[in-house]
Amino acid sequence: MALIQTSLQQCPAAAAFSQFLPSSSSHSSTRFSVKFAVSCFSASSPVTIVNGNVDMKSAERNEIRLGLPSKGRMATDTLDLLKDCQLSVRQLNPRQYVADIPQLSNVEVWFQRPKDIVRKLVSGDLDLGIVGLDTVSEFGQGNEDLILVHDELAYGDCRLSLAIPKYGIFEKINSVKELAQMPQWTAEKPLRVATGFTYLGPKFLKENGLQHVAFSTADGALEAAPAMGIADAIVDLVSSGITLKENNLKEIEGGVLLESQAVLVASKKSLLERKGLLDITHEILERFEAHLRALGQFTVVANMRGSSAEEVAERILSQPSLAGLQGPTVSPVFRKIDGRVKADYYAIVICVPKKQIYKSVQQLRAIGGSGVLVSPLTYIFDEETPRWRQLLSKLGL
Ligand SMILES: Nc1ncnc2c1ncn2[C@@H]1O[C@H](COP(=O)(O)OP(=O)(O)OP(=O)(O)O)[C@@H](O)[C@H]1O
Ligand SMILES: O=P(O)(O)OC[C@H]1O[C@H](OP(=O)(O)OP(=O)(O)O)[C@H](O)[C@@H]1O
Ligand SMILES: [Mg+2]
Secondary structure, three states, rough: OEEEOOOOOOOHHHHHHOOOOOOOOOOOOOOOOEEEOOOOOOOOOOEHHHHHHHHEEEOOOOOOEEEEEEEEEEEHHHHHHHOOOOOEEEEEOOOOEEEEEEOOOOOOEEEHHHHHHHHHHOOOOOEEEEEEHHHHHHHOOOOOOOEEEOOOOOOOOOEEEEEOOHEEEEEOOOOOOHHHHHHOOOOOOOOOEEEEOOOHHHHHHHOOOOOOEEEEEEOHHHHHHHOOOOOOOEEEEOOOOOHHHHHHHHEEEEEEEEOEEEEEEEHHHHHHHHHHHHHHHHHHHHHHHHHHHHHOEEEEEEEEEEEEEEEHHHHHOOOOOOOOOOOOEEEEEEEEEEEEEEEEEEEEEEEEHHHHHHHHHHHHOOOEEEEEEEEEEEOOOOOHHHHHHHHHHOOOO
């Protein structure tokens, strides 16, 4: 067997290519091997070519790696979330797959396809990633090394659902149970299901008692498969439901496999072993939590006549929608009345859920509030985020 070695520095083609290969890390058990034609060789290098295969044994890395979606609808929303948390990603060139976040030193951002982010977390080539929960579940396949650090990033909402035609033999079928009981499905003529979710789809149907099922897979426009006669049912993502409707398909009772939204996911091994990763994860988590908590709230400032701060506070707390996050802030507004400095007005500040804003303003007015100012909140930093405690406990720390 011919062994030829070459150095990345001496071979620009190999150096350029190598950035797309997973590096071996402290817990990557597999060594990555790829067909690669190299035209420059030298005798002193970490790259081994065995019969045309390159075996990468790159050095241990010190950088923390965050994987972000390089394409699809998650890509821009993810960058927007980070920007809203003052963590702007700096990408010198849109065709470059590596970037950084100036506020987080020692963090490399790698743009990857969502499924590859999950695969690379499992292989140890990424430490953190942001993708949809559907992708984590499908490509993580229950791997215990994947830990959800934040499971509700409030975008990319969709559900993974089983859908069947509204017409023909399915017209009166409205639940998975009824679908499973249809006499039509036999070993010779199984229910044909088209899905891109080849792990979650079969698992779900098996768990739901469907014995005779045949799966086919496609990368997109699955909703066309029943009308084309290729499949009887599909398992695909649904958000508004418009695509299903336009293709004469329906969801059925018990047919939701998974509710999904964007999540922050980490490799457990990396969290335990990679220097600095826990601190960075804590910082990202705190920034996300502070931003996401604030998203749903308004700050409300109003003036209220009263005899004392306590008396004003009591009036506010008598109203169900005015409790605020930890109770109202009530501050005296001092005025000079008849030559004496007195407080007969109080300024009150409360946080109010956006959905309750009008009800809250009505309640404020009802108890004597005037000059009500409402403004958006940017961040709400709590003493400690419950998710951080949960993460530490999942890590056994
Ligand atoms: N209709 C949808 N509405 C909201 N979020 C969705 C929808 N479809 C998918 N998603 C979420 O966005 C993620 C990325 O989906 P998207 O279709 O943009 O990219 P992709 O599936 O990687 O690309 P492609 O569909 O072109 O193969 C999904 O894994 C899911 O979490
Ligand atoms: O319920 P809706 O809001 O109609 O969204 C559902 C559609 O969105 C996704 O497709 P996407 O737009 O990603 O196209 P694709 O089929 O090429 O993946 C998904 O695969 C559905 O087809
Ligand atoms: Mg898609």
